[in-house]
Amino acid sequence: MGKIVARPETGKLYFDFRFRGKRCREQSTLPDTSQNRKQLEKILARIEAEITLGSFEYAAYFPNSPNAEKFAAMSKNAVPSFHETPLFRDFSDDWLNEMKIQWRQSHIKTVTGTLNNYLNPHFGEKEVGCITKKDILDFRASLAKVTTRSGNSLSASRINRIMTPLRMILSEAANRHEFSSPYHGIKSLKVPRTDVEPFTIDEVRQIINTVRSDFRNYYTVRFFTGMRTGEIDGLQWDYVDFTRRQILIRQSLVDGRMEHTKNDGSFRTIEMSQLVFDALKDQEEATKTKGFVFRTRTGGPLNHNNVTKRVWYPLLRHLGLRKRRPYQTRHTAATLWLAAGENPEWIARQMGHTTTEMLFRVYSRYVPNLTRRDGSAFERLLINEFDAQANPEEETNS
Template sequence: MPAGHRQIPGTGLAGSVKGAHRVPKRPKEPHAKDPRKLASGRWQARVTYYDPETGKRHETSATFATEREAKKWSREQEMAYRANPHRTPADQTLAEFFADWLKTVEARGLAAKTVRDYRQMAAHPLNAFGHKALNKVTPWDIQQLYTAMAESHSSRTINYVHTVLKRALADAVDWGLIVSNPAAKAKAPRGQRQPVEILTPDEARQLLDATRGTRWHTLWALMLHTGLRPGEAIAIRWQDIQWDAQTLRVMQAVSGDGSRKILGPTKTERSTRPIALGSHMMALLRAWQAEQALQREVAGTQWEDHDLVFCTRTGSLLSPRNVARAFKQDLQRAGLPTTLHPHCLRHTMASHWLAAGQSIKVVSERLGHTSVAFTLQTYAHLLPTQQAAAAEAMDRWLLDEPSPRHPHEK
């Protein structure tokens, strides 16, 4: 027998010890797990299956009203994977597709809060027909979902679900998984957009007067002055302020809350932006910087230096929930309605700038909106008064009446 070879037991054949090929392991068989009852009272069906090429373990799931339905679906899925381990992507269920799609959404760099919102909205169609094959979902399935949701959800929530579903299935079309987007043919309820809540100029002054000398005064003033989102405002660092240029750079934002709060990218690409600051705001920030230096001395070794402009008494990241709680306390101190949220300061800035005749494009850029159209949709209720003022100015110009300023003068 040649060197390096040995007899294979039970065969009478010789084989190479060093070069012998290992017999690949047989892939594990797919199997259905027992359905489990969720806190909502529904039943979750689960099936484990394995990639025939890599042996990697996967799991697909769907929820049903009864345990019987869940077991039936599990058995059908198990048999389908046994019959065809090489199922094509189009054979995926909607639930399987969404699991993969949400991973790609995260990889695109969207804010963690946005991804969580997408996952939360996706739960509605997945609970209703997540067990269906991706290429079997119809516009009628989606329309029935919206009809059912209308009994217990606002039109705003249904429209958000529609946006997420439509976006995900549009990607499925682009990737060649389905021929057309069924969500594009479904009709979400219109509903009426709720007008934004704002403070009047007098109320804004009341708030600032009542909080003067407190640790929150500069934060409320900055949000009123800049229109920053609360999560953006508490993520500002001292290095983001360009003192000579009197400019603030919005570079990051806080998302989540409590133990889940994180400091990450802004909501969208356009949310990363420069914002011009006035002289009074710059003076407030200088004074607050000096006050914070004293707080750092008091905290001593407990101080965590994250370079944050607004932070806890030991320098750590503020919780959005605690900011909202402090805002309500300060509203009460100022004698204002405590139903308002810190986000109203952003709406207040935008509303008063538009009411004063500022360009909607400038306001949109300052707010970091994805488009001027979105700004227009949000604050459209303010524009009729501007239109009336513009009409009066045009009348004076056409009739050659004395006017303090020509319509085209800067």
Template sequence: MKKLCFKNRNGVLYFGIGGNFKSSKMKDTKINRNIMISKYRNGELDEELGFKVEKKPTLLMFLNKALQEKRETLKVSSVQSYSNSYKRIVAYFEDKDISGFKPIEIKDFQDKLARKYSRSLINNVRTLLREAFDLAVLSELINVNPVVAVRAPKVLKAKKKQIPFTLDEIDLILENSQGYVRNFLGISFFTGMRGGEILALTWDDIDFVTDTISITKTVSRGMINSTKTQAGTRDIEMIPQARKFFEAQRLETGLKNSFIFLQSDMKSHHGTNVLFYKQFKNLIKRLGLEDRSMHNTRHTFASIMLNNKIEPLWVSATLGHKSLDVTLGVYTHFMPRKEKMVIGFLEKRYKTGTHYS
């Protein structure tokens, strides 16, 4: 190892190897010279001295690659979700050497997240970590992916209970709102559509002859994207209660032959539902109703329909669920239970008895 040299320039300590010297930004004292010598021996000055520094492969490097693959294949809204998970990982592990991980570290991290965050965020975290370590395995930097040995944690964060609006509350909300906000909420309550799906609707998607709504896209973070899932692309029935609000909105924007809900310039579509969300929150607060999210309008539609014995398959298809199992898994508790199952056709056949009775 070459000797580290020093110079004093106006009382400031300079250091270097050969003829090039750099300021240490410290006073030239014996203590500071010893500090610089110690840093030099530990390799902390290699980059400043122009030595070639080989950086160790880190988790951050492979996380960036995994996230970039998401950007190339997923919709903007999904990428944003993964980006949020990415931030949690980096904040915890920082720029740790990719070869220095043990499964217990992954478990400890997951358990910490499980006390505060949702199942979906933790699943995204696991996906990014697994894919990052898979890339490291392919690069022959590690032999085993540490995520594989760790089970998904049990989420401890209590899921917020959804409390649907009653029909009386719906009437109260709609009676006390007006204009495009009233129309937006009316359509939300009586179609079960997601907010982004409503904002992406154009008048071409509405057939007033067949009373059909064609849902093929959604708005998310200012972008028009395809629907959330394949099942989300659907044609649904426009029931009379929903038609009323579409007709009212047609008087506002129908001649524009564009998006059903337009911004104040009457040209641009809404990039988010923030404006409607704020109006909705202020409205239910003013009416003294229990605080609920605007997405609750979708839960309200499902619960009211199922509670009034509307065919579950129709409700599931209208909501755009990929299967009836999804609908029943979320909303079974809203379906009325019969005290006793009456199987009429069998009772009629066997009421007089049989030869084997």
């Protein structure tokens, strides 16, 4: 629905309405008074009625407007240049409001940032039905030229995360307004596989034996449960079951706020080993059975950035170990379980993976002998068979 608006810099009124999916703004010479507003509102009502009936002629109301020429040319050539669809900015706002109910606050914050910083500045004034495949590819190419605060270019994975809301918005707009999504056929950028860097059991022993005493239980639990940072920092005593020797993962600490786990796989139960059980029992003496298991002196949750900078990295430097993110404790748990010969399906459940596919794709190279995925069994078979053929008399005598 159109409206009459006053320009702040001139105080003059102008028409703001949509025609053939295009947002049109036409200036008047009238100052902003209640009488002039009523007069223009009557004209606007007549314009919108004619648009609805299909009898509106742009030049009849705004003969000197560049839009009059444009729409006249469209009618003459009978080639529709505009889909009657909303502007990207308007549609994306509606889409975001509809999607919020099913997202965690952290994800809402991420998508909102993507819209405000990237998508709306580029596509905001385009109508969703007029965005082309070339527009999308040009936009993605422009992202590769963006530099971060550290002076680095955006990574392929970061660019893919920016493009995902664009794909979802255009797909939804295409369904609602019955046009083909221009995103069809555009594949995500190939992301180089990131290599995990788990700690060896000897390195784990050094870390746990050397770390300051008030964080020894914390890192013991991290190394031998595979919990994510947000999961262990948000762990509360209500979800520690000493009777069944289980840790229930139901929530996660994200940006200082407790949120439900991000998917069904993350909602899980972790079995306590004896080391973890003892560490939590010892921690129980320090923080009692209320609130967060690992917390600050004031009772609040740990700040992972603070812990990483003040405890984790200085400890690695002190031990002469290669600098690695704390998340590698999770990868370490997976490789240690595999090396111990635990059932892969059980490990996947402990990690919060819905299948074992990721487990073997990411971690199996660290434990080739114990998982028997190094070809040694096949080699033994060949040696035995060829030895048998080379020495048939020995086989007969035996």
